[in-house]
Amino acid sequence: xxxxxxxxxxxxxxxxxxxxxxxxxxxxxxxxxxxxxxxxxxxxxxxxxxxxxxxxxxxxxxxxxxxxxxxxxxxxxxxxxxxxxxxxxxxxxxxxxxxxxxxxxxxxxxxxxxxxxxxxxxxxxxxxxxxxxxxxxxxxxxxxxxxxxxxxxxxxxxxxxxxxxxxxxxxxxxxxxxxxxxxxxxxxxxxxxxxxxxxxxxxxxxxxxxxxx
Amino acid sequence: xxxxxxxxxxxxxxxxxxxxxxxxxxxxxxxxxxxxxxxxxxxxxxxxxxxxxxxxxxxxxxxxxxxxxxxxxxxxxxxxxxxxxxxxxxxxxxxxxxxxxxxxxxxxxxxxxxxxxxxxxxxxxxxxxxxxxxxxxxxxxxxxxxxxxxxxxxxxxxxxxxxxxxxxxxxxxxxxxxxxxxxxxxxxxxxxxxxxxxxxxxxxxxxxxxxxx
DNA sequence: CTCCTAATTAACTGGTTAGTTAATTATAGA
DNA sequence: TCTATAATTAACTAACCAGTTAATTAGGAG
Numbered sequence: 001x002x003x004x005x006x007x008x009x010x011x012x013x014x015x016x017x018x019x020x021x022x023x024x025x026x027x028x029x030x031x032x033x034x035x036x037x038x039x040x041x042x043x044x045x046x047x048x049x050x051x052x053x054x055x056x057x058x059x060x061x062x063x064x065x066x067x068x069x070x071x072x073x074x075x076x077x078x079x080x081x082x083x084x085x086x087x088x089x090x091x092x093x094x095x096x097x098x099x100x101x102x103x104x105x106x107x108x109x110x111x112x113x114x115x116x117x118x119x120x121x122x123x124x125x126x127x128x129x130x131x132x133x134x135x136x137x138x139x140x141x142x143x144x145x146x147x148x149x150x151x152x153x154x155x156x157x158x159x160x161x162x163x164x165x166x167x168x169x170x171x172x173x174x175x176x177x178x179x180x181x182x183x184x185x186x187x188x189x190x191x192x193x194x195x196x197x198x199x200x201x202x203x204x205x206x207x208x209x210x211x212x213x
Numbered sequence: 214x215x216x217x218x219x220x221x222x223x224x225x226x227x228x229x230x231x232x233x234x235x236x237x238x239x240x241x242x243x244x245x246x247x248x249x250x251x252x253x254x255x256x257x258x259x260x261x262x263x264x265x266x267x268x269x270x271x272x273x274x275x276x277x278x279x280x281x282x283x284x285x286x287x288x289x290x291x292x293x294x295x296x297x298x299x300x301x302x303x304x305x306x307x308x309x310x311x312x313x314x315x316x317x318x319x320x321x322x323x324x325x326x327x328x329x330x331x332x333x334x335x336x337x338x339x340x341x342x343x344x345x346x347x348x349x350x351x352x353x354x355x356x357x358x359x360x361x362x363x364x365x366x367x368x369x370x371x372x373x374x375x376x377x378x379x380x381x382x383x384x385x386x387x388x389x390x391x392x393x394x395x396x397x398x399x400x401x402x403x404x405x406x407x408x409x410x411x412x413x414x415x416x417x418x419x420x421x422x423x424x425x426x
Numbered sequence: 427c428t429c430c431t432a433a434t435t436a437a438c439t440g441g442t443t444a445g446t447t448a449a450t451t452a453t454a455g456a
Numbered sequence: 457t458c459t460a461t462a463a464t465t466a467a468c469t470a471a472c473c474a475g476t477t478a479a480t481t482a483g484g485a486g
Contacts, residue, residue, distance in 0.1 A: 008452060008463050029329070031244035035444060045465050050445060108328050115324035115379075116242070117386045126387060134399055155388075155402040156377060156413055163376020164369060166328075173330045174339060175368075186347060189368040200369055208417040221433050221482060248474060258435050263475060427486105434481070443472075451464070456457100 014052050016042045021063050026105030029112055030060055030120050057120065064113070064121050067106055068128035071099050079135065085143030089209075090202050092136060093161055097198035100169045107166035133158050143209070150211040157208075161201065168197050227265050229255045234276050239318030242325050243273055243333050270333065277326070277334050280319055281341035284312050292348065298356030302422075303415050305349060306374055310411035313382045320379035346371050356422070363424040370421075374414065381410055 020042035024033045035056060039046035053059035078095040082088045100107050118125040136158050143149035168189075179190035189197070233255035237246045248269060252259035266272035291308040295301045313320050331338040349371050356362035381402075392403035402410065 010463070013463080029242065029244060029325075031242060034442080036442085046444090047446080047466090048464070051463075056444065111324050111328035112242075114387075115321050115328070115383050117383060122387070126391065130391065130395070130399070133401075137399060153400070153402060153405075153413055155400060156381070156410060156417075159380040159384075160373055160377045160414075163380045164373045167372040167376045168369070170328050170330060171372075174327075174335070178339065178343065186343070186350060187366070187368060188346075189366060192366075197369060200366055201373075204369075204421040207423070208420050210420070223433070226433080247472080249472080259474090260436090260476080261434070264433080269474065430483105430485085432481105432483090435479085437477090437479105439474105439476075441473085444470100446469075447467090449465085449467105451462100453462080454460095456459085 010052075013044060013048060017044065017049055017052060017059070018062055018066060021059055022067065022105050022109075025060060025063055026108040030056075061121050061124060064109065064124055067103075067109060068124070070103075071096070071106060072128060072132055074099055075132065075135065085139050085146060085148050086206070088139045089143070089205070092139065093165075093202050093205070094195070094198050096161065097165050097194045097201075100165055101194040104169055107169045110162075111166055111170060136161075140209070147211070149209040152209060157205065161205070164201060165194075165198070168194070223265075226257060226261060230257065230262055230265060230272070231275055231279060234272055235280065235318050235322075238273060238276055239321040243269075274334050274337060277322065277337055280316075280322060281337065283316075284309070284319060285341060285345055287312055288345065288348065292352075298352050298359060298361050299419070301352045302356070302418070305352065306378075306415050306418070307408070307411045309374065310378050310407045310414075313378055314407040317382055317385075320382045323375075324379055324383060349374075353422070360424070362422040365422060370418065374418070377414060378407075378411070381407070 017038070020038055021033075024038050024041060027033075035046055035049055038049060049059060053062055075092060075095050078091045079088055082091050113120065113125055133155070137154035140149060140152055140154045140157065144151060172190075175188040175190045178186075178188045230251070233251055234246075237251050237254060240246075248259055248262055251262060262269075262272060266275055288305060288308050291304045292301055295304050326333065326338055346368070350367035353362060353365055353367045353370065357364060385403075388401040388403045391399075391401045395401070
């Protein structure tokens, strides 16, 4: 009875604003995204944005919170399916790769935010990245103590994975264009799909984590 | 005789504008950098910016051209000192790491630009990244044909190196802050210097490039 | 000393932006 | 049906922004 078809539905309006904002912020960045354009994009009055989110920064924080929460939950859920460190690691890489590819706003937002050291939402970015990193670090450390992996600097491996996958996703248009007008001798992996890249990355990270005899 | 002390020196003014713009663009990004603020920053009249660089985009292009040219030349010069692929690879990684650390605007500008797929200066970014990648790819391919390295996807390795080093540099403030208020169990490499990271990266990339028997 | 030109300036413009406000409309509950 | 309140709107504002313009200044060549 509470879920009739409303012409006025606060939750629906909020959700519509956020989903439109995700699109706009990831395409244009925080500064270039205009609230007038956002209102046009979601077909609501601009004042609604300020009514629900107070100001532009508030909306951006809600956007980042949702995006970071989503990837975090997805990775945590996937991680639960495995127990062996090597499988958990593979799950981490593949899940992030899949998510980044099907939600390309994530790498765009993340790289923009990280390149400013979290200029707009430092605390939230910080806590979210910390939690993901803690999960990742834990996988490596457990693998190490079980003898599956050699000693490693988890922070470097974390950035290696996120850096590579984020760049692969965000530069895809650039690399496809390159493959059209470039000589064939330079392979930009334009045709590689994300699972192929993730497999390749996993294979190489396994090599790095092999115990040195 | 041509290099007296001028009160009006076009070249000096241009250079001052560019160096201030590098600082401003890398801190704020293209959209948030204001030309009024730039003028204040370098102590010149705002109209000078438009006099020398036509418009904001023209200035940004000059900035990116200078920054990309600088890193490219530095890497090419360093590369000339070596002949063995493994030394060239080490030189590539260390030179990029050193440069990125002492010119932290490079990672900031590069990540911002790449996360937009080169929204502001696509052709220039494209050609510059292509040349650096060609050099890198060539090192791996020569190593492969000489038998020092196993087969590899250079594009993925390229992003692995640039992605890791750029993130290490841009997140440094964030990681230092983290190490102060976090539990010690989670190592964010806050104290690592860039050469240590570059060494570690090189060591692991060597493992990945070892021929599979 | 005298021009000519390049460098520099203050003041301005038109457009855009985030954010506000006060009035209006729909809805749920009594 | 009435009413309190939550959702929605159009119209507004003040600040800011990239870019222009026309006037001014300094320096070098002759």
